[in-house]
Amino acid sequence: MTNIEQRLRSAMHDAIDAEEAAPEELIALVKRRHRRHRAQLAGVAVLAALAIATPAAIALHTGFAAFGRGPSTQAASTTAGLPSKLSGLPMPAGKNFEVLVTTGYGAGWYSTATHATRPITGLPTVAGGYQFGRVNGGWVASPINYSSPCPVNRCAGPPTTFYFISEGSLTATPIGSGYAQNGVGSGARAGTVWLVNYPRATTNISASAFAQLVSTAGHPLGPRYRLPANYLMEGGVGSYLLLNLDANNYVNSALWDPRANRVVGHFDNVVGHSPELIIWSRGCQRCQLEITNVASGKTVATPIPGRHPDSLNATLSDDGRLLAVQLPSGELAVLNTVTLSLTHLAGTALCKPDFEYFGWQNGGHRLLVFSGPNIGPGADQLAYWQPGDSQFYVETIRNPSDMEQLQTGSQ
């Protein structure tokens, strides 16, 4: 390094290293900016709808009419005039189910009946806390570790231990160690996960990683496979692995056959996958979400618009039978991926909610929705819907002091 390079580096660090941010204030300001952005988009959408008149809206309504939906707010992507809270039937007295919440440095199960949180044991105390991901049959917890031996986290770093928590279990069990960021993917079979590792901590993540199918108890179930370079693990689909291209836009995924070491298909804008299905969109203006069954090789179009997959929130149940999706109107809907029938969940389209998370629990037998203000006063709402229900059940909950965040599996 030359003299000027050394002097510049020293000058920058000397002058800047003591500067600190105010994270809580920053979070509030970012979310305020986000709400303004959404409000601006809504305004633009209304103007655009007025400008282009009715043909597009008619086409959209026609598409949904086949699924029992009449003209409504669907085409106008605005939240103006909508309620600020979820509405539905009150949760039946004594109705008890438990949801995973983060608590301090660990996790626990929050009971809707007792409003108490039962702690989960088996997660060692770590400074950064844990992050949770939904896998087939339960949850995977991994310590949050921001340190990396390479700048901007471009290299693998030391392996981290993953833990499995089955639905409702009070004990987390170690699965094994893997790469901290994309180091675990759901297996196609319940009770299995793919663990990803790199040869060295300093290996760039674009280099080939190793993946191995293991049981959630950590027992190897197959050989270690070397993934193609430039691809990151997403999860198991059928006998294949769904991989994300490590590129700037991150919209391209590949279905890779580990035994034959070849890519068998490419998918753009994947929004979800299950043991057999991949939900994706070509991303064009008039495109709709499509479902590809990797076992049969068939692809069908859904009635759900797929023109802006980036802003489309969607999550599949563990078995892939049900796809919960937030439509452009803000309303939640559930698509039966077998019959392609779409059930709209009335009362879920909110006027600029501070947050609205949703995800499948209990395997796919219960859709959980969590909504509330990010900043300022206001109670949170916990709601659920189960297949066959005609109504949504909603409860206002106080946020226990030890509950940091409710996990829905879709974040």
Place this chain on the structure above:
Amino acid sequence: MAFEEFVRARSGSLLRTALLLVGQNRAEAEDLLQVALEHAYRHWPKVIRSEEPERYVRRILANASADRWRRIVRRAEHAMPAACPEAVAPDRTAEIAERDYLLRALAALPPGQRAVLVLRYFDDLTEGQTAQMLGCSVGTVKSQTARALDRLRAAVDAPANDRRAGLPAAGIEPRYASEVGVDD
């Protein structure tokens, strides 16, 4: 990982990069960081699923700083500070004075060159990583780095009297809207 957890853990480091990218103006740096974080927040499920959020935010910071600077200059909403806006305080040590002068010289560079130097020498990225971050070729990173270092070298080697007089040093130009050097 929740968005809030990420901000709590990494906002300090990101703010420091933003400060250097905008020439140590704290208000502008905070605004730039908010822009980048809001973008990440908007796409958080996808960001967290497929990419390290820090890399994502840093890439937006680096590119938005250049884009932002173009827009600011075009609108002429902010008065542009001169390359050397004020004399160095006489009671400071020579070392600190040189550091300040070097940072002012850095701030006076075209935004593309400044971003390259910040990513290379503050964030410690390689040339390839910097190119990927800025969406340009490695060759562009190399040439921009060389030009920028030449300018800094010329600036710090300028006679001390020129610095105290607050005159632009040799090789340091005002920030021009047209001089970016980094593809968006």
